[in-house]
Amino acid sequence: MKENDVVVCRCEEITLEEIRSWIDKGYKHFDELKRILRVGMGPCQGRGCRDIILRELSRATGEPISALDPGTIRPPVKPIKAGLCAYGEEVASK
Protein backbone atom coordinates (compact mmCIF):
# COMPACT_ATOMS: atom_id res chain seq x y z
CA MET A 1 0.00 0.00 0.00
CA LYS A 2 1.35 3.37 -0.96
CA GLU A 3 1.69 5.95 1.80
CA ASN A 4 -0.67 8.31 0.02
CA ASP A 5 -3.45 5.70 0.08
CA VAL A 6 -3.49 5.62 3.87
CA VAL A 7 -6.91 6.59 5.18
CA VAL A 8 -6.30 9.43 7.62
CA CYS A 9 -9.92 10.11 8.52
CA ARG A 10 -11.96 6.94 8.79
CA CYS A 11 -15.20 8.77 9.56
CA GLU A 12 -15.16 10.53 6.20
CA GLU A 13 -12.74 8.21 4.36
CA ILE A 14 -10.17 10.86 3.58
CA THR A 15 -6.74 9.70 2.43
CA LEU A 16 -3.33 11.18 3.10
CA GLU A 17 -3.15 12.08 -0.57
CA GLU A 18 -6.30 14.20 -0.32
CA ILE A 19 -4.99 15.95 2.80
CA ARG A 20 -1.71 16.70 1.06
CA SER A 21 -3.34 17.93 -2.13
CA TRP A 22 -5.55 20.44 -0.25
CA ILE A 23 -2.56 21.64 1.77
CA ASP A 24 -0.73 22.15 -1.54
CA LYS A 25 -3.65 24.23 -2.80
CA GLY A 26 -2.94 26.67 0.02
CA TYR A 27 -5.24 25.54 2.82
CA LYS A 28 -2.68 25.44 5.60
CA HIS A 29 -4.78 25.40 8.76
CA PHE A 30 -6.54 22.51 10.47
CA ASP A 31 -9.78 24.52 10.60
CA GLU A 32 -9.76 25.01 6.84
CA LEU A 33 -9.17 21.33 6.09
CA LYS A 34 -11.91 20.49 8.58
CA ARG A 35 -14.39 22.73 6.71
CA ILE A 36 -13.39 21.43 3.30
CA LEU A 37 -13.04 17.69 3.99
CA ARG A 38 -15.08 17.25 7.22
CA VAL A 39 -12.01 15.75 8.88
CA GLY A 40 -12.56 15.98 12.62
CA MET A 41 -16.31 16.48 12.14
CA GLY A 42 -17.32 12.82 12.17
CA PRO A 43 -18.20 10.46 15.03
CA CYS A 44 -14.59 10.30 16.28
CA GLN A 45 -14.39 14.10 16.53
CA GLY A 46 -10.80 14.16 15.37
CA ARG A 47 -9.42 11.58 17.74
CA GLY A 48 -8.17 9.50 14.84
CA CYS A 49 -7.09 12.16 12.36
CA ARG A 50 -6.17 15.35 14.17
CA ASP A 51 -2.59 14.42 15.10
CA ILE A 52 -1.81 13.06 11.65
CA ILE A 53 -3.18 16.17 9.95
CA LEU A 54 -1.32 18.50 12.28
CA ARG A 55 1.87 16.58 11.50
CA GLU A 56 1.25 17.07 7.77
CA LEU A 57 0.57 20.77 8.30
CA SER A 58 3.72 21.08 10.37
CA ARG A 59 5.71 19.42 7.63
CA ALA A 60 4.24 21.73 4.98
CA THR A 61 4.55 24.99 6.90
CA GLY A 62 7.71 24.37 8.91
CA GLU A 63 5.86 25.36 12.08
CA PRO A 64 6.15 23.08 15.12
CA ILE A 65 2.95 21.17 15.91
CA SER A 66 2.72 22.98 19.24
CA ALA A 67 2.34 26.28 17.36
CA LEU A 68 -0.58 25.06 15.20
CA ASP A 69 -4.23 25.70 16.03
CA PRO A 70 -5.86 22.26 16.54
CA GLY A 71 -9.41 23.63 16.15
CA THR A 72 -12.26 23.77 18.66
CA ILE A 73 -13.49 20.77 20.66
CA ARG A 74 -17.29 20.77 20.77
CA PRO A 75 -19.82 19.05 23.06
CA PRO A 76 -20.94 16.38 23.46
CA VAL A 77 -17.36 15.25 22.57
CA LYS A 78 -18.47 11.67 22.13
CA PRO A 79 -21.65 10.97 20.13
CA ILE A 80 -24.68 10.30 22.31
CA LYS A 81 -28.27 9.56 21.33
CA ALA A 82 -30.65 12.48 20.90
CA GLY A 83 -33.10 10.84 23.31
CA LEU A 84 -30.48 10.82 26.04
CA CYS A 85 -29.85 14.55 25.57
CA ALA A 86 -33.56 15.32 25.62
CA TYR A 87 -34.91 13.04 28.30
CA GLY A 88 -31.85 12.05 30.28
CA GLU A 89 -32.32 8.39 29.55
CA GLU A 90 -31.02 5.90 27.04
CA VAL A 91 -33.45 4.62 24.43
CA ALA A 92 -33.23 1.03 23.31
CA SER A 93 -33.37 1.43 19.53
CA LYS A 94 -34.25 3.74 16.67
Add this chain to the structure above:
Amino acid sequence: MSDKRTADAIIVGGGVHGAAAAYYLKKAGVKDVVLFEKEYLSSGGSGRSAAGLRQHFGTEVNCRLAKYNLECFPTLEEELGGEHKLEFAQWGYLWVAYSQESMTQLEKNVKLQQSLDIPSETLSPQEMKRRWSYLNVDGMIGAAFCGKDGHINPHALTMAYGRAAEKLGAKVLTYSPVDKLLASGNKITGVVAKGEEWSAPRVLLTAGPWSTPLAATIGLDLPVTAERHNLLVTEPIEPFNCPMTLCLDDGAYFKQVPNGSFFFGRDDQDEPKTMESGNSAKFLEGVTKSVLQRIPFLKGVRIVHQWSGPYDVTPDHQAIIDWTPVEGLWTNCGWSGHGLQFGPSGGRLAKEMFFGEKTFVDIHNFRLSRFAEGDLFPEPAFI
Protein backbone atom coordinates in the same frame (compact mmCIF):
# COMPACT_ATOMS: atom_id res chain seq x y z
CA MET B 1 -1.01 42.10 -9.70
CA SER B 2 2.07 43.75 -8.20
CA ASP B 3 3.12 43.81 -4.56
CA LYS B 4 2.07 47.41 -4.08
CA ARG B 5 -0.44 47.94 -1.33
CA THR B 6 -3.08 49.68 -3.38
CA ALA B 7 -6.29 48.46 -4.93
CA ASP B 8 -9.28 49.65 -6.89
CA ALA B 9 -11.53 47.99 -4.34
CA ILE B 10 -10.82 46.58 -0.92
CA ILE B 11 -13.29 44.16 0.62
CA VAL B 12 -13.28 43.69 4.38
CA GLY B 13 -14.67 40.35 5.53
CA GLY B 14 -14.36 36.92 3.91
CA GLY B 15 -17.82 35.56 4.47
CA VAL B 16 -20.02 34.68 1.53
CA HIS B 17 -20.84 38.31 0.71
CA GLY B 18 -17.21 39.41 0.67
CA ALA B 19 -16.04 36.41 -1.31
CA ALA B 20 -18.92 36.74 -3.80
CA ALA B 21 -18.25 40.46 -4.23
CA ALA B 22 -14.58 39.72 -4.96
CA TYR B 23 -15.62 37.21 -7.60
CA TYR B 24 -18.24 39.38 -9.33
CA LEU B 25 -15.99 42.47 -9.26
CA LYS B 26 -13.14 40.54 -10.88
CA LYS B 27 -15.48 38.90 -13.35
CA ALA B 28 -16.68 42.37 -14.35
CA GLY B 29 -13.10 43.42 -15.02
CA VAL B 30 -12.09 45.44 -11.96
CA LYS B 31 -8.31 45.37 -11.97
CA ASP B 32 -7.06 45.26 -8.40
CA VAL B 33 -9.39 43.66 -5.86
CA VAL B 34 -8.11 42.79 -2.40
CA LEU B 35 -10.14 40.84 0.16
CA PHE B 36 -9.15 40.76 3.82
CA GLU B 37 -10.37 38.02 6.12
CA LYS B 38 -9.31 37.77 9.76
CA GLU B 39 -9.24 33.95 9.75
CA TYR B 40 -10.20 31.59 6.92
CA LEU B 41 -12.98 32.17 4.39
CA SER B 42 -16.39 31.29 5.92
CA SER B 43 -15.02 31.37 9.50
CA GLY B 44 -17.61 33.89 10.75
CA GLY B 45 -21.37 33.79 10.44
CA SER B 46 -21.43 32.33 6.91
CA GLY B 47 -19.82 28.98 7.63
CA ARG B 48 -21.57 28.61 10.98
CA SER B 49 -25.05 29.10 9.55
CA ALA B 50 -27.67 26.40 8.98
CA ALA B 51 -27.24 27.18 5.26
CA GLY B 52 -30.87 27.13 4.33
CA LEU B 53 -31.90 28.34 0.90
CA ARG B 54 -35.40 29.71 0.85
CA GLN B 55 -37.73 31.95 -1.04
CA HIS B 56 -40.09 32.30 1.86
CA PHE B 57 -39.88 35.95 2.78
CA GLY B 58 -42.49 38.52 3.66
CA THR B 59 -40.98 41.53 1.91
CA GLU B 60 -40.91 41.86 -1.83
CA VAL B 61 -37.27 42.79 -2.25
CA ASN B 62 -36.12 39.72 -0.29
CA CYS B 63 -38.41 37.49 -2.36
CA ARG B 64 -37.01 38.91 -5.59
CA LEU B 65 -33.39 38.51 -4.47
CA ALA B 66 -34.10 35.02 -3.09
CA LYS B 67 -35.62 33.98 -6.39
CA TYR B 68 -32.50 35.18 -8.18
CA ASN B 69 -30.28 33.23 -5.73
CA LEU B 70 -32.19 30.04 -6.49
CA GLU B 71 -31.73 30.66 -10.19
CA CYS B 72 -27.95 30.84 -9.66
CA PHE B 73 -27.34 27.88 -7.35
CA PRO B 74 -27.97 24.96 -9.75
CA THR B 75 -25.05 25.96 -12.02
CA LEU B 76 -22.87 27.78 -9.51
CA GLU B 77 -20.53 24.90 -8.65
CA GLU B 78 -19.55 24.58 -12.28
CA GLU B 79 -19.28 28.33 -12.79
CA LEU B 80 -16.93 28.64 -9.82
CA GLY B 81 -14.58 25.94 -11.08
CA GLY B 82 -15.94 22.77 -9.51
CA GLU B 83 -13.07 22.38 -7.04
CA HIS B 84 -15.36 22.83 -4.03
CA LYS B 85 -18.47 20.64 -4.00
CA LEU B 86 -21.42 22.83 -3.05
CA GLU B 87 -23.78 20.01 -1.98
CA PHE B 88 -26.77 21.89 -3.32
CA ALA B 89 -30.06 20.12 -2.63
CA GLN B 90 -33.70 21.11 -3.02
CA TRP B 91 -35.55 19.18 -0.35
CA GLY B 92 -37.88 22.03 0.51
CA TYR B 93 -38.48 24.41 3.36
CA LEU B 94 -41.46 24.13 5.69
CA TRP B 95 -42.68 26.90 8.04
CA VAL B 96 -45.03 25.49 10.65
CA ALA B 97 -47.63 27.64 12.43
CA TYR B 98 -48.92 26.79 15.89
CA SER B 99 -51.13 29.84 16.23
CA GLN B 100 -53.71 31.49 14.01
CA GLU B 101 -51.65 34.67 14.09
CA SER B 102 -48.58 32.87 12.67
CA MET B 103 -50.71 31.14 10.06
CA THR B 104 -52.22 34.45 8.92
CA GLN B 105 -48.73 35.87 8.44
CA LEU B 106 -47.60 32.75 6.53
CA GLU B 107 -50.64 33.03 4.25
CA LYS B 108 -49.79 36.65 3.59
CA ASN B 109 -46.17 35.79 2.81
CA VAL B 110 -47.18 32.96 0.46
CA LYS B 111 -49.59 35.25 -1.38
CA LEU B 112 -46.76 37.72 -1.97
CA GLN B 113 -44.41 34.91 -3.08
CA GLN B 114 -46.97 33.51 -5.51
CA SER B 115 -47.49 36.97 -7.01
CA LEU B 116 -43.75 36.89 -7.81
CA ASP B 117 -43.92 33.40 -9.36
CA ILE B 118 -42.33 31.65 -6.39
CA PRO B 119 -43.82 28.13 -6.20
CA SER B 120 -44.82 28.17 -2.52
CA GLU B 121 -48.04 26.86 -1.04
CA THR B 122 -49.91 26.57 2.24
CA LEU B 123 -50.60 23.13 3.71
CA SER B 124 -53.01 21.70 6.27
CA PRO B 125 -51.72 19.42 9.05
CA GLN B 126 -53.44 16.50 7.27
CA GLU B 127 -51.52 17.23 4.07
CA MET B 128 -48.28 17.51 6.03
CA LYS B 129 -48.90 14.13 7.62
CA ARG B 130 -49.60 12.68 4.19
CA ARG B 131 -46.33 13.97 2.73
CA TRP B 132 -44.09 13.48 5.77
CA SER B 133 -45.61 10.67 7.83
CA TYR B 134 -42.76 10.84 10.36
CA LEU B 135 -43.81 14.31 11.55
CA ASN B 136 -45.83 14.71 14.73
CA VAL B 137 -48.36 17.32 13.66
CA ASP B 138 -50.03 17.71 17.09
CA GLY B 139 -50.79 21.34 17.73
CA MET B 140 -49.88 22.41 14.20
CA ILE B 141 -52.40 24.72 12.54
CA GLY B 142 -50.86 24.72 9.09
CA ALA B 143 -47.69 25.49 7.21
CA ALA B 144 -46.09 27.25 4.28
CA PHE B 145 -43.93 25.13 1.99
CA CYS B 146 -41.72 25.67 -1.02
CA GLY B 147 -40.31 22.51 -2.59
CA LYS B 148 -37.68 24.37 -4.61
CA ASP B 149 -35.95 25.64 -1.47
CA GLY B 150 -33.07 23.76 0.02
CA HIS B 151 -29.54 23.58 1.30
CA ILE B 152 -25.97 24.34 0.31
CA ASN B 153 -22.63 23.70 2.03
CA PRO B 154 -21.81 27.15 3.44
CA HIS B 155 -18.06 26.59 3.71
CA ALA B 156 -17.80 25.25 0.20
CA LEU B 157 -19.94 28.09 -1.18
CA THR B 158 -17.79 30.77 0.42
CA MET B 159 -14.48 29.11 -0.40
CA ALA B 160 -15.59 28.44 -3.97
CA TYR B 161 -16.32 32.14 -4.48
CA GLY B 162 -12.96 33.01 -2.93
CA ARG B 163 -11.05 30.53 -5.05
CA ALA B 164 -12.81 31.64 -8.24
CA ALA B 165 -12.02 35.27 -7.41
CA GLU B 166 -8.38 34.36 -6.88
CA LYS B 167 -8.22 32.56 -10.18
CA LEU B 168 -9.44 35.76 -11.83
CA GLY B 169 -6.64 37.66 -10.11
CA ALA B 170 -8.11 38.90 -6.84
CA LYS B 171 -5.83 38.97 -3.83
CA VAL B 172 -7.55 36.96 -1.10
CA LEU B 173 -5.69 37.50 2.15
CA THR B 174 -6.80 35.09 4.87
CA TYR B 175 -5.61 35.30 8.47
CA SER B 176 -5.26 39.02 7.78
CA PRO B 177 -7.46 40.98 10.17
CA VAL B 178 -8.20 44.60 9.36
CA ASP B 179 -7.31 46.76 12.37
CA LYS B 180 -9.10 49.87 11.19
CA LEU B 181 -10.51 51.73 8.24
CA LEU B 182 -8.78 54.88 6.98
CA ALA B 183 -10.58 58.04 5.94
CA SER B 184 -9.45 61.51 5.06
CA GLY B 185 -11.99 64.26 5.44
CA ASN B 186 -15.18 62.48 4.49
CA LYS B 187 -13.58 60.04 2.05
CA ILE B 188 -12.44 56.49 2.55
CA THR B 189 -8.77 56.05 1.69
CA GLY B 190 -8.05 52.46 2.66
CA VAL B 191 -7.49 50.16 5.61
CA VAL B 192 -4.80 49.10 8.03
CA ALA B 193 -4.35 45.34 8.11
CA LYS B 194 -1.79 43.60 10.27
CA GLY B 195 -0.16 46.98 10.84
CA GLU B 196 0.22 47.76 7.13
CA GLU B 197 -1.55 50.53 5.26
CA TRP B 198 -3.46 49.62 2.12
CA SER B 199 -5.02 52.33 -0.01
CA ALA B 200 -8.12 52.17 -2.17
CA PRO B 201 -10.73 54.70 -3.27
CA ARG B 202 -13.49 52.22 -2.53
CA VAL B 203 -13.95 49.87 0.42
CA LEU B 204 -16.77 47.37 0.84
CA LEU B 205 -17.66 46.31 4.35
CA THR B 206 -18.95 42.72 4.46
CA ALA B 207 -17.81 41.78 7.93
CA GLY B 208 -21.18 40.77 9.43
CA PRO B 209 -21.29 41.81 13.09
CA TRP B 210 -17.63 42.84 12.94
CA SER B 211 -18.70 45.60 10.54
CA THR B 212 -19.88 47.70 13.48
CA PRO B 213 -16.56 48.01 15.34
CA LEU B 214 -14.75 48.48 12.01
CA ALA B 215 -17.08 51.31 10.92
CA ALA B 216 -16.62 52.89 14.34
CA THR B 217 -12.89 53.28 13.63
CA ILE B 218 -13.82 56.17 11.32
CA GLY B 219 -16.70 57.40 13.44
CA LEU B 220 -19.47 55.73 11.44
CA ASP B 221 -22.30 54.23 13.43
CA LEU B 222 -23.88 51.03 12.07
CA PRO B 223 -26.95 49.60 13.86
CA VAL B 224 -25.69 46.03 13.52
CA THR B 225 -25.27 43.89 16.62
CA ALA B 226 -24.10 40.34 17.26
CA GLU B 227 -26.34 37.58 18.53
CA ARG B 228 -25.06 34.06 19.17
CA HIS B 229 -27.05 31.13 17.76
CA ASN B 230 -26.44 27.41 18.21
CA LEU B 231 -26.75 24.38 15.99
CA LEU B 232 -25.95 20.70 16.22
CA VAL B 233 -25.30 17.93 13.75
CA THR B 234 -26.08 14.22 14.04
CA GLU B 235 -24.45 11.15 12.60
CA PRO B 236 -25.56 10.50 9.00
CA ILE B 237 -28.52 8.23 8.44
CA GLU B 238 -30.06 7.01 5.18
CA PRO B 239 -31.25 10.16 3.37
CA PHE B 240 -35.01 10.51 3.08
CA ASN B 241 -34.96 14.15 1.97
CA CYS B 242 -36.48 15.54 5.16
CA PRO B 243 -37.17 19.21 4.38
CA MET B 244 -36.01 22.07 6.56
CA THR B 245 -38.82 22.26 9.11
CA LEU B 246 -39.15 25.39 11.20
CA CYS B 247 -41.57 25.50 14.12
CA LEU B 248 -42.85 28.98 14.81
CA ASP B 249 -43.90 28.28 18.40
CA ASP B 250 -40.41 28.07 19.91
CA GLY B 251 -38.14 28.60 16.89
CA ALA B 252 -36.94 25.00 16.78
CA TYR B 253 -35.87 23.67 13.39
CA PHE B 254 -34.36 20.58 11.84
CA LYS B 255 -33.43 19.29 8.42
CA GLN B 256 -31.50 16.52 6.78
CA VAL B 257 -28.48 17.53 4.72
CA PRO B 258 -27.18 15.68 1.64
CA ASN B 259 -24.68 13.44 3.49
CA GLY B 260 -27.57 12.14 5.65
CA SER B 261 -26.80 14.06 8.85
CA PHE B 262 -29.46 16.13 10.57
CA PHE B 263 -29.07 19.71 11.75
CA PHE B 264 -31.06 20.79 14.82
CA GLY B 265 -31.33 24.41 15.90
CA ARG B 266 -33.46 26.49 18.20
CA ASP B 267 -34.03 30.11 18.90
CA ASP B 268 -32.85 31.23 22.36
CA GLN B 269 -33.20 34.88 23.27
CA ASP B 270 -31.09 34.32 26.39
CA GLU B 271 -27.98 33.49 24.40
CA PRO B 272 -25.19 36.05 24.84
CA LYS B 273 -25.06 38.91 22.38
CA THR B 274 -21.57 38.09 21.25
CA MET B 275 -19.47 37.42 18.16
CA GLU B 276 -17.58 34.80 20.10
CA SER B 277 -18.64 31.32 18.98
CA GLY B 278 -18.29 29.31 22.16
CA ASN B 279 -20.32 26.42 23.48
CA SER B 280 -23.70 26.81 25.15
CA ALA B 281 -24.23 24.30 27.97
CA LYS B 282 -28.03 24.42 27.99
CA PHE B 283 -28.50 24.21 24.23
CA LEU B 284 -28.25 20.44 23.86
CA GLU B 285 -31.10 19.49 26.17
CA GLY B 286 -33.46 22.23 25.02
CA VAL B 287 -33.04 21.70 21.30
CA THR B 288 -33.28 17.90 21.37
CA LYS B 289 -36.44 18.04 23.53
CA SER B 290 -38.04 20.48 21.18
CA VAL B 291 -37.03 18.75 17.93
CA LEU B 292 -37.86 15.19 19.09
CA GLN B 293 -41.37 16.39 19.94
CA ARG B 294 -41.89 17.03 16.18
CA ILE B 295 -39.87 14.12 14.78
CA PRO B 296 -39.85 11.47 17.54
CA PHE B 297 -38.15 8.67 15.62
CA LEU B 298 -34.83 10.57 15.65
CA LYS B 299 -34.45 9.84 19.38
CA GLY B 300 -32.04 6.99 18.64
CA VAL B 301 -29.84 9.05 16.30
CA ARG B 302 -26.54 10.15 17.79
CA ILE B 303 -25.62 13.79 18.25
CA VAL B 304 -22.06 14.31 17.02
CA HIS B 305 -21.38 17.91 17.96
CA GLN B 306 -22.84 21.34 18.48
CA TRP B 307 -21.42 24.68 17.42
CA SER B 308 -22.39 28.32 17.40
CA GLY B 309 -21.99 31.44 15.34
CA PRO B 310 -23.11 35.05 15.26
CA TYR B 311 -26.04 36.65 13.48
CA ASP B 312 -25.51 40.30 12.45
CA VAL B 313 -28.80 41.76 13.57
CA THR B 314 -30.40 45.09 12.60
CA PRO B 315 -33.50 46.63 14.21
CA ASP B 316 -35.76 45.48 11.33
CA HIS B 317 -33.95 42.21 10.55
CA GLN B 318 -33.01 43.50 7.13
CA ALA B 319 -29.60 43.98 5.55
CA ILE B 320 -27.87 47.31 4.99
CA ILE B 321 -26.76 47.50 1.37
CA ASP B 322 -25.82 51.07 0.66
CA TRP B 323 -23.14 53.67 0.15
CA THR B 324 -22.42 55.19 3.55
CA PRO B 325 -22.03 58.92 4.30
CA VAL B 326 -18.27 58.30 4.04
CA GLU B 327 -17.55 58.66 0.33
CA GLY B 328 -16.29 55.44 -1.24
CA LEU B 329 -17.37 53.18 1.62
CA TRP B 330 -20.25 50.82 1.00
CA THR B 331 -21.75 48.04 3.08
CA ASN B 332 -23.43 44.72 2.62
CA CYS B 333 -24.05 43.46 6.16
CA GLY B 334 -26.76 43.16 8.80
CA TRP B 335 -28.53 40.20 7.21
CA SER B 336 -29.85 39.15 10.62
CA GLY B 337 -29.50 35.40 10.15
CA HIS B 338 -30.59 34.78 6.57
CA GLY B 339 -27.58 36.17 4.74
CA LEU B 340 -25.69 33.09 3.54
CA GLN B 341 -28.14 32.29 0.76
CA PHE B 342 -27.97 35.86 -0.54
CA GLY B 343 -24.34 35.46 -1.63
CA PRO B 344 -25.15 35.45 -5.37
CA SER B 345 -27.47 38.47 -5.27
CA GLY B 346 -25.37 40.32 -2.69
CA GLY B 347 -22.26 39.89 -4.81
CA ARG B 348 -24.07 41.04 -7.92
CA LEU B 349 -25.43 44.12 -6.14
CA ALA B 350 -21.96 45.02 -4.83
CA LYS B 351 -20.65 44.86 -8.40
CA GLU B 352 -23.50 46.98 -9.79
CA MET B 353 -23.05 49.57 -7.06
CA PHE B 354 -19.29 49.73 -7.71
CA PHE B 355 -19.94 50.59 -11.35
CA GLY B 356 -22.81 52.95 -10.56
CA GLU B 357 -25.20 50.78 -12.53
CA LYS B 358 -28.91 50.53 -11.90
CA THR B 359 -29.26 47.56 -9.56
CA PHE B 360 -31.15 44.57 -10.95
CA VAL B 361 -33.61 44.77 -8.06
CA ASP B 362 -34.62 48.02 -6.38
CA ILE B 363 -32.73 48.03 -3.06
CA HIS B 364 -33.85 51.45 -1.84
CA ASN B 365 -35.37 49.75 1.24
CA PHE B 366 -31.94 48.51 2.33
CA ARG B 367 -30.53 52.04 2.68
CA LEU B 368 -28.64 52.97 5.84
CA SER B 369 -30.55 56.20 6.40
CA ARG B 370 -33.81 54.31 7.05
CA PHE B 371 -32.87 53.98 10.72
CA ALA B 372 -32.39 57.73 11.20
CA GLU B 373 -35.55 58.40 9.19
CA GLY B 374 -37.54 55.92 11.25
CA ASP B 375 -38.54 54.21 7.99
CA LEU B 376 -37.87 50.61 8.98
CA PHE B 377 -39.16 47.78 6.81
CA PRO B 378 -39.34 44.73 9.07
CA GLU B 379 -38.90 41.31 7.52
CA PRO B 380 -41.66 39.18 9.07
CA ALA B 381 -40.04 35.88 8.00
CA PHE B 382 -36.87 35.75 10.05
CA ILE B 383 -35.59 33.09 12.40
